[in-house]
Amino acid sequence: MEIQRVESLLRQMQHQADPGGAKASPAQAFMDLLEKTSQQGVDATQAADRFLATGEGELHRVQIELAKADIAFRFLIEIRNKLTDAYQEISRLNL
């Protein structure tokens, strides 16, 4: 009984995490996040380059873009740390 309840809860959570039904693997999800974070970094660098080269745009906008990229990158690092921790945990399992 308990197990069934847990299973249905799990299914629910899976559905919420992935409503489209396209079963994204954790690896794929990580790659997507990597892609987005990288894009944010590229955007910020481009904004900074444009500002430096042409003086177009505003200093605080550039700085804010850099701050956003910084936060996104740190988030990515946290996820990576968690993933490597999980991998090491599993690799240490005694079989």
Add this chain to the structure above:
Amino acid sequence: MTDLFRSMDITATALTAERTRLAVISQNIANASSLAGAPGEYPYRRQTIQFESVLREARDGVPVGGVRILGIRSDDRPFAKLYQPGHPAANEQGYVEATNVELPLEMVDLMDAARSYEANLSAIRVLRQMLEQTLSITR
């Protein structure tokens, strides 16, 4: 991601607005001692800037938008009159019309603009700190 940084985007509009306000104040201060060019002509008129809030409600009811510049208008207060009989723009009584900029007022506005700018920077700093502390949940 845009949701996460929403308050940063709002603050960005405020920083832009305050920076423009500083430009207007600079213009006023730069012209504080300008006189009329010829008799009957008007000297520089003090400019004032007006802000307007941009409040669109997102679906979750949290405000998005920020502030924008409604317009820059002339201050209609009367010009000052300086007694300078030798001046080419002096009238028959020897008075020259001078700008209606008052430096003490501009200085107060200047401080106000600087403090507002700082306050908005603090909002960004706090959001950054909050997000960084949130990241430490998994540590």
